[in-house]
Amino acid sequence: MIKARITVTLKNGVLDPQGKAIEHALDALGFDGVGSVRQGKVFDLQLEGTDKVKAEAQITAMCEKLLANTVIENYAVEIG
């Protein structure tokens, strides 16, 4: 069994109104000095088999085809 974590984040230059709202909320709670907040998504996957090279190729395809919208998002893959 291979475990993988995929992190999807907004690309630089893409406005993130939700991140901004969270930033304001942190400020309202008294957390000073938060320069910026960007919101993203995390996917935890369990894949059958033990071939990590194959798994990485498969996960990259999953990100490109579904998990990330590459018009606005970047993705990073960690295989455990």
Next chain:
Amino acid sequence: MRAAVVLLPGLNRDRDMIAALTKVSGKPPVTVWETDQKIPDVDLIVIPGGFSYGDYLRCGAIAARMPVMRAVKEKAAKGVMVMGVCNGFQILLEAGLLPGALMRNQSLKFVCREVKLEVANANTAFTRNYQPGQIIRCPVAHHDGNYFADAETLKQLEGEGQVVFRYAEGTNPNGSVNDIAGVISSSGNVLGLMPHPENLIEAAHGGADGRALFESVLGKAA
């Protein structure tokens, strides 16, 4: 002129769209379901609004990968006219049939109100019954209508007249870049827009500013 309406779980504007197409063309459209791999021989395919698949992952993301959308892509490649409204627009973007993306409204609020639209390009199959630059009324109802495209894509869209509708008179409800409300493919046969022209086609709706869009695309004279 025959039309098809795509039905997907979670869409909720399909009845309004079917009613508009029926009233303007005089005959009801055929309907196709998410798992259909073939679409009948039609001239126009419409994807209505709603919340397909609960808007899970991203609005339109799951719908765009369903078998019926492969069939829509094949038809679009053959020149069949395709129109996506609201969630339908989001689905067309996720399917790669139109450039750009729709993000959460800048206000973070769902907006349900009337806006003003400028017909930025009246030289399309969908807008030929409007005057260039005409300002029309149209309702919007969405949470993720904030149109985004990178600088290069925007330059192309603006340069090639692919921006078909723009929010006018300061009514941009969602923060869309360049007030973009609707875009068309470079091939000219795929249109996506956030506002709901199907909800303003007769006096009982309080106006008929959306009707010319249906008359244009259904081949009716102005």
